Amino acid sequence: MIRHVLVAAVVLAFSAGAAVAQPKIEKGPIKQVPVSDAPLMFNTYCAVCHGKEGKGNGPAAAALSKVPADLTRISARNGGKFPDLTPGR
Numbered sequence: 132m133i134r135h136v137l138v139a140a141v142v143l144a145f146s147a148g149a150a151v152a153q154p155k156i157e158k159g160p161i162k163q164v165p166v167s168d169a170p171l172m173f174n175t176y177c178a179v180c181h182g183k184e185g186k187g188n189g190p191a192a193a194a195l196s197k198v199p200a201d202l203t204r205i206s207a208r209n210g211g212k213f214p215d216l217t218p219g220r
């Protein structure tokens with residue numbers, strides 16, 4: 132009898148801990164969004180790692196071995212100039 136109570140307590144403690152520690156992982160086909168909508172593209176394809184504000188703190192960031200770059204600081208990290216490849220600039 133006492134053994135059953137202990138097992139129930141361990142299972143309860145484990146599932147309560149798992150509910151707090153485990154983020155919800157959604158798996159499925161990638162959603163296609165129009166290329167003409169840049170904010171929607173960012174939110175769909177990039178924000179999961181880089182975060183909605185681009186600061187590198189999206190919900191998947193903790194699962195990566197390398198921290199996603201803070202995209203709001205690209206120019207600052209390159210001497211104040213955005214490192215694009217646009218011809219003629």
Ligand code: HEC
Binds near residue numbers: 180199202
């Ligand atoms: C699976 C997670 C993940 C997704 C999704 C993702 N990134 Fe990243 N990104 C990273 C990580 C991690 C780094 C840092 C890599 C490094 O430092 O070597 C990075 C680096 C970058 C950098 C380099 C910044 C710099 O200063 O060097 C750019 C730009 C970038 N990402 C843009 C994007 C864009 C745009 C998207 C969406 C189309 C995107 N990323 C989607 C994880 C991700």
